[in-house]
Amino acid sequence: MPDDVEDSILIGRIWDPAGGGPSPVVVRGGDVFDVSAEFPTVRDICELAEPAAVVSGLDGRRVGSFAEVLANTAAAVRDRDRPWLLAPVDLQALKAAGVTFAVSMIERVIEERARGDLGLAADIRQRTLAGVGADLHNLSPGSEEAARVKSLFVAEGLWSQYLEVGIGPDAEIFTKGQILSAVGTAVPVGVLAASNWNNPEPEVALIVQSSGRIVGATLGNDVNLRDVEGRSALLLPLAKDNNASCALGPLIRLFDDRFDLERVRGLEVRLDIEGEDGFRLEAISEMTQISRDPEALVRQLVGPHHHYPDGAVLMLGTMFAPTQDRDRPGEGFTHKVDDIVRIGSPALGTLVNRVRHTEDCEPWDFGVRDLMGNLVRRGLL
Structure with missing residues (x-):
């Protein structure tokens, strides 16, 4: 979690075995509180006029400590009778900006x-x-x-x-994944088995209301297949949108008087990759180096020209250019199965994932229809 966790207003999502579906949570004082009775989706919280003010006074059902929930999320054999973490967004569109550094x-x-x-x-x-x-x-x-x-x-x-x-005058903004397809922290991220040149992209991701107002931030890994996109930019969907290729988390930090867009503009995002082969790569992305201001990117995302009635999460791009050789001189970096990727920032915590072939990652099989049906059965809609 953030270094200044006691001064952070944090929300996220868990899988609630008792309800057989996802629940929005508030993380406070090291504990996780289910607030689904008040807000069935994270989208509902983020669309409030003052999300941070409401969440800071919100009570809920305690489901455990954050450490316990995180440990169950990361466990080799997960206890399906106890909650685990999910990506912290739900109905928001998953968008990303490219070539911003x-x-x-x-x-x-x-x-x-x-x-x-x-x-x-x-x-x-x-x-x-x-x-x-x-x-x-x-x-x-x-x-x-x-x-x-x-x-x-x-x-x-x-x-x-x-x-x-x-x-040029127009930013590259693309759909990173489908609604509800993002994975969270402590679970695998995926690269296609056929890809032999790929990398993580550590990024700050903004939480954007349907109005275009920015209300919070989280961390993201915009996993990229460089060999696929390099063959043709028209293959961007194949390079970017695959099972478990979008990771977000660990939590959303809502904007308040201690954390706002100005702090986001000054964030450092650290990347650490550890391979089972002993390979180690460390890098830092400095948001001060971004070529397009985050607000300018949001204006290109949402406005009279394009609407997102459930809001969006916008990954802001990365300056990470992995040229460090891993195997043979001149061939640069590419992932290997079981790489551990840590993306961290003191203000937002750390997003941790293990690399797998996307075909071997847990399939995405809980869509919008499943969510709506689950919330109705639980009496939350």
């Missing part, structure tokens, strides 16, 4: 040119970085200066569609 933009250009070839990518990376040489994170996308830099890329034969979304 200059380093990420360069890597996407490399992916596109290499067409999934790791060796070719290393050569292109060396030549591209030597040719660019500029500090791109200070560029304002859509500005005259950004247009000038884009023209320099083009003159060097480095035109790419990723330049358009990296420094």
